[in-house]
Amino acid sequence: MRVCVFDDQRLGALAGDGTVVDLTDLVSEHTPADDRMNALISDWTALKSAAAERVAAGGGTPEDQVTLRAPQPRPRNLFAAPVNYHKHQQEMGGENGVYADRKILTAEVRKGFLKAVTSIVGPDGAIELPWEDRRFDHEAEIGVIIGKTASRVSAEDALDYVFGYTPLLDITLRGEEDRSFRKSFDTFTPLGPYIVTADDVPDPENLDFWLTVDGEERQRSNTSYLIYGIAKLIEVYSEVMTLQPGDVIATGTPEGVGQILPGETVVLTIPEIGELTMPVVARA
Structure with missing residues (x-):
């Protein structure tokens, strides 16, 4: 559904x-x-x-x-996995990476971080870039919506605690600020237009997805390449904190992240879940 x-x-x-x-x-x-x-x-x-x-x-x-809004406007918590694809790790810290020659730690070490829930926006809105002199990047991800209270859940049982899945973009300011700050601006977590319930997604650990900017493909991958898969993320996060119904987990992004600019349009396509289209604008 x-x-x-x-x-x-x-x-x-x-x-x-x-x-x-x-x-x-x-x-x-x-x-x-x-x-x-x-x-x-x-x-x-x-x-x-x-x-x-x-x-x-x-x-x-x-x-x-009808006007479709963000399908989950106010989760209690919005979790996100940092550097959860090996090729993304390489592009961030490689010779020509955004953070060149630094050691980029993956989700195996960093585990996760929190984003402000007020960063959520739906397909009825836009990605608003606040500053002209800084770089902002797109990151294509799958949004996992928790369906019931989860505490110390094993990876083997974790998917039983999922309500559904939705396309999610993690918009990122590049720089030296803390990761949660750089990713929590208003409108920096577009999601939607629908949540597809878990019973209609046979294998969430094997989902193709891709992202385009003005029709140019930037990212293409599959959730099977995640370092920490969806079930593992639920296990890791629920070991530390109790996950609540409606909480959102962003799975992390693959390689191909790039800068976005006002006037462009970002489209994230996940065939089994849906397509999210977001214009990019300068904040008024």
Whole structure:
């Protein structure tokens, strides 16, 4: 199932007839708008059948007549894996790398970092670059949405704790500032347009994906090349902190990262999950 947030923060799902059916009333009317997806995910076991019935019936609003927002606007936590592909490690620290001749440590050492949840933006927005004199890069990733409370989960069981997956961009300021600071600007975590539930993604550890800028391919890889795969990331993070329903994990990016500039358009395609298109603008 493809679930989303649309228009005035309503919950929805894409039906086979190309319409978005409304699921908002499945959660309490007292739930704050930004927390509706968290509420849906938390009670998904009980609500899934009702949602599936509406998707099967269709008859919602045509997809092209709704405004799709970030499908998970306010997770409690937004985790990210640093340098989680070996070829990305090489391009960052190699002779001509962004951080030339430095020792670039992978997720095996660095493990992870936190991004501000306020950096999330949906396909209805844009990537806003705040400064003209600094370099900002695109990073293509898969967003993993946690489905139930996870504490000290083994890698063997980890995928049972996933609600779904979504395209995710980790926009990055290059420089000497702390990694969390450089990646937490407003609009620096685009995601969406849909979360595809885990039961519709047979093998998340073998997903092809690619990224283009103005039609030029910059990145292409597969999640099978991750140093720490999705299950391993959940194991590592849940050993330290309790993961909550709705939390987001960004898996890390492969080689091919590059600078983005105002006026360009970034497109991340994950055939089994969806396509995220984001314009790049200068912050007003």
